[in-house]
Amino acid sequence: MSSHSDGESIKRWAFEQHPVATTIYDRDGRLLFMNTSMRQATRLSEEATRGQLLTEIVQGGEYAEIVQGAEYEELQQRIFRVLETGHVESYEFFVRLASETKAHAWIVDVVPLKDEAGRxxxxxxxAYDYSEQYESRERLALLSEARSHIGASLDVADTAREFxxxxxxxFADVVSVDLLGPVFQGDLPGSDPAEPVPLRRAAYRSAYSGSRGARATGELxxxxxxxxxxxxxxxxxAELxxxxxxxxxxxxxxxxxxEARALACAVHSMIVVPVRALGATLGVVVFLRCGSREPFARGDLAVTEDLVTRAAVxxxxxxxxxxxxxxxxxLQRSLLPRKLPDQAALEIASRYLPAEAxxxxxxxxxxxxxxxxxxVALVVGDVVGHGLQASVTMAxxxxxxxxxxxxxxxxxxxxxxxxxxxxxxSDDVEADAAGDVGATCLYAVYDPVSRRCTLARAGHPLPTLRTPDGSTTILNLPAxxxxGLGGLPFEAVEVDLPEGSLLALYTDGLIESRGRDIDEGFDALRQALNRPTPSLEAACDAVLEALPPTCPDDDVALLLARTRALSTDQVATWDLPRDPATVATTRQSxxxxxxxxxxxxxxxxxxxxVSELVTNAIRYGQSPIQLRLILPQPVAGQEGTPTRPLICEVSDASSTSPHLRRARVFDEGGRGLLLVAQLxxxxxxxxxxxxxxxxxxQVLPAS
Known part of the structure; x- marks a missing residue:
């Protein structure tokens, strides 16, 4: 045999025996030859299919029931295009052959065959079957997406839903995430997960739009x-x-x-994977595959474990x-007043809303x-930062x-x-956190006798005042x-408030929010305060309705105070000369x-x-001296029984303060304040x- 003949045989053997399935088509796109690998993969005979187009081949025989027309039609068009343009085309081809139980991933190369002249x-x-490489790539892509998509939220249910x-x-047709009850409260489950602890549904998702019967989030x-x-x-x-x-x-x-849901979805395989993090079991994830989808295999266990490990973290x-x-x-709520004290000077209502998660x-x-x-003193403050440190500093x-x-x-x-x-x-905390210690504050004192309110603020938002005549203004206080800055003075401002005035104190989270500047916040607050409401509690609700803290990034504290005033018949005042003889006439008055x-x-x-206090003022104080008795309206006592205080005040121009002491046996004085304290x-x-x-x-029953 000549060397030329040997070369032709070698080329024929190379074509026939090559492990890559290969076919050759003529100028019209009709089949001429197929190698052994193609015949074994397709179970087709070269003699029976020679001279046919690809679409004609797959429309009969074993392919009549499994053919996916769109995929084969696309391949036929690519063959025609390569014969027309002479350019090589490569692409991914997903198809189930007659010898396969499922669709495989193929890399298909369509190459023009030219002579020496280029015709x-x-x-x-x-066609090269790269299903294993494709599945490995898909697993890596799935794990990559899980790393980037899961954990965007710091909410347990949202994290499970993202998974x-x-x-x-x-990866699956149905996935459910069920966690042990303590996880939903932020706690770790008990040390023995085998105990019959009920599982709560954290998330459920199905590829079937008509899927019904899944438990709601948080349901046992x-x-x-x-x-x-x-x-x-x-x-x-994990178990398969x-x-x-x-x-x-x-x-x-x-x-x-x-059982009804499993039958409706035609479930055929499942994987159950425990959710474990840092040695603690949090719950379980169930994966289901249904219908015509390929059942789970042993190799899928590793994928589920990788996915759930990421989700568990x-x-x-x-x-x-x-x-x-x-x-x-x-801690924050326990340190805030649970019940505002009853007093005669102000009607009070308040709200506190924590920031978003x-x-x-x-x-x-x-x-x-x-x-x-x-x-009465009113206080509103805001500590810099969030978390436990801010709450402790606030306390x-x-x-x-x-x-x-x-x-x-x-x-x-x-x-x-x-x-x-x-x-x-700031000096007590660590150096790297020292800059985080700071706060703003507004402090106001209202006197129902003079109807005067004294206010001072430390970098805090301005308060808003609505007077009985319906006008609403922002009180202009020195900033x-x-x-925490130190060395700079604070200034107080006195404001006369008519009876029935409404004073609004708040933190910046109320008027400053995403998408709303501070001027818009003040305008909305003014409009809310002008809205007629049946009570002060309803006025708080109206303010929060007008200024909704949508996705708030800061806490909101709101304090509304409506002023009351003491009438002239509730206050008695005497100006006293600095004369010991005055004590007797004062007692009579x-x-x-x-x-x-x-x-x-x-x-x-x-x-x-009164005798003891006036005597001390005359003996040790300076003129002018004034005595005042105040009898406010009844307020609720500690047991809920209405009480009313009787207040006695003696004022003088001296700044020297008396102090309580125990008189010795032979002392002639020093017992006056002791008597006052006891009585x-x-x-x-x-x-x-x-x-x-x-x-x-003195506190006396209201009756």
Missing amino acids: IHGASVS TEVTVDR GRRPTPRLITRCLATGQ HQVTDPDVLRWLIRDPDQ CLDNARRYLRERTTSET QAGVGGDWFDVIPLSGAR RLRTAVRSLADLDLPPDELLTHLDDIVIRL GPPL VSEKLTDWGLEELSFVTVLV TQRWGTRHARAGKTIWAE
Whole structure:
């Protein structure tokens, strides 16, 4: 045999024996030859198909029932195009051949066959089955999408829903995520997951639009947990099951609803995977494949475990965040006043809304503090930052404000002391967090006798005032620096408030929000306050309705106060000369006033208290000296029984404060304040710009 003949034989053998399935078509796109690999893959005979177009070949014989016309038609058109243009075309081809039980992924190359002159005489089609590489690529793409898509939310249910969105269709037909109950509260389940702890539905998704009967998010399973799931929780191992397995059949028999859904979707295989993070079992994920889809295989277990491991980390992060947020919010709410104190000076209503989950609970707070002389202090503050640190700082500042308020300091002086406290707090924290300690605050004191309100602010939003005549204005107060800067003064402003005025104090989260500037916030607040409402509580709701904190990134604290005033017959005032003889006439005047008020039974105690305080003012104080008795309206006591205070105040121009001491046996003085303290419920001293006031308060039943 000549070398030429040997070469021709080798070329023929190379074509016939090549492992890549190959066919050759003539100039008209009709089949000429196919190699052994193509004949074995397609179960077609070269003699029976020679001279036919591809579309004609697949329309008969074994391909009559499994043919996917669109795919073969596309290949036929590519053959024609290559014969026309002479350009090679390569693409991915998904088709099920007669020898296969499922569609495979093929790489198809359509190559023109040319002579030495470049004339096209035919085309060859080579098809390489790369299903394994394709499936591996798809698994990597699925895991990559899971890494980027799952965990965008710090909510347990949203994280579970994101997981089902990634896996349904691409990997399974139905996916459910069920978690143990404590996870939804941010806690870890017990150490023994094998115990019959009910599972709560976190997310469910089905590729079938008509799928019904799935539990709602957070709903408990209505029937005992199936054995295969409890075993999975106990062992921490994923399990692959066919629908005919005994454990699956027992589950379906005991749960008719689940059986009906399985029949409707034609479920044939399932994988159950435990959700575990840092050694703790959080729940279980169930994957189902249905209908004509290829059943799960052993190789799919590794994919599900990788997917669920990623989801478990995100679910545990969401659980931890929920626990921290719940702790912060619980601390925050426990430190805010649960019930605003009853007092005669103001009608009060309030609201507090925490920030959204992503931002975390902040340090907003408000308070209402009864002061001496029937006065009331209103406080609204906002600590920089979010989370536990902000809540703890808020608690310390709120306690400090209450302690300073007990000293009856003017608002500007109180803010000065509070500024020093914030600076000391900054020194206490770590250096890298020192810049995060700061706050804004607004402090106001309302006096129902003079109807005057004194306000000062430290970098806080301006309060809004609505007067009884219907006009609404923003009170223009000196800004003052935020707390924690130090060295800068605060200024107080006095405002006369007609009875029935409405004062609104709030934090910046109310008027500043995404998509809304501060001027728009003030306008909306003014309109809300002008809206007629049946009560102050309804007015709070109207404000939050007009300024909805949609996706708030900051807390919202709102405090509304409607002013009351004491009438002239509720206050009695005497200007006293600095003369010891005045004490006797003062006692007589007080007795007469108590008789007018119908409080004759209090005359002995009240006259004794007045005598001691006036005597001290005459002996140790400076002129002018003034005595005032105040009888406010009844307020609810600690047991809910209405009570009313009787307040006695003696003022003089001296700044020297008396102090309580125990007199020795032979001392002639030092027992006056001790008597006052024993005969009254409360007593104290408050300082003014010039002078001081000693006050004592008796609490008596309203009747």
